[in-house]
Amino acid sequence: MEGSDFYPDRTTQQTPTYSTAAYSTTSVHVTALDGLVNVNSLFTIAVFVGLSLTTPGQRSLENRTSCDAGIDVAKKLLVFEVVSFSFFLFSSLVAQGLKLAINILNSKDVDEVFRAHINTKVLRVGMLGSAIGSVMGCLFLMLSMVNVIEIRLGLLSCGSKSATHAVAALVILVTSALLVYISTALYAFLH
Numbered sequence: 001m002e003g004s005d006f007y008p009d010r011t012t013q014q015t016p017t018y019s020t021a022a023y024s025t026t027s028v029h030v031t032a033l034d035g036l037v038n039v040n041s042l043f044t045i046a047v048f049v050g051l052s053l054t055t056p057g058q059r060s061l062e063n064r065t066s067c068d069a070g071i072d073v074a075k076k077l078l079v080f081e082v083v084s085f086s087f088f089l090f091s092s093l094v095a096q097g098l099k100l101a102i103n104i105l106n107s108k109d110v111d112e113v114f115r116a117h118i119n120t121k122v123l124r125v126g127m128l129g130s131a132i133g134s135v136m137g138c139l140f141l142m143l144s145m146v147n148v149i150e151i152r153l154g155l156l157s158c159g160s161k162s163a164t165h166a167v168a169a170l171v172i173l174v175t176s177a178l179l180v181y182i183s184t185a186l187y188a189f190l191h
Contacts, residue, residue: 076144076147091132127189134181
């Protein structure tokens with residue numbers, strides 16, 4: 001058998017032409033979605049580490065009973081961790097759904113490996129929804145980490161310096177990073 005029986009001659013096939021406005025390069029979107037899913041996975045691990053490090057009735061390192069966190073702080077920690085996990089799961093599932101759609105559409109067009117014909121409005125709204133889920137997950141994870149700090153280092157209300165410094169560093173750094181993330185995501189969404 002000749003090689004042409006297995007591989008059709010591509011020079012005789014008509015390849016459809018599409019305007020660049022009709023579809024966009026999706027390999028960048030898939031890479032961005034991969035990054036989002038990977039980061040969400042790391043944050044999800046942090047959620048479970050936070051849950052495992054705290055137990056009700058645990059004494060703080062402050063060595064004053066008035067600085068020990070009560071059951072209400074442990075309850076808030078659990079609620080914040082569950083809500084954080086839910087947002088990260090939402091974000092990851094939306095991103096995975098978009099990736100699946102892009103990959104299935106890419107597999108239909110062998111001539112355009114890195115481009116899928118996908119509704120860009122749906123893609124942008126899905127990516128925005130996924131980004132919002134990640135931001136909300138980060139906010140609730142930060143709140144839960146404040147509770148972890150209070151359980152381990154002492155309540156903020158009792159004036160624990162180490163707890164205050166840890167919370168201040170956490171809030172400043174996470175808020176700054178979220179502002180950068182939100183501004184770049186909005187810039188990419190609007191342009």
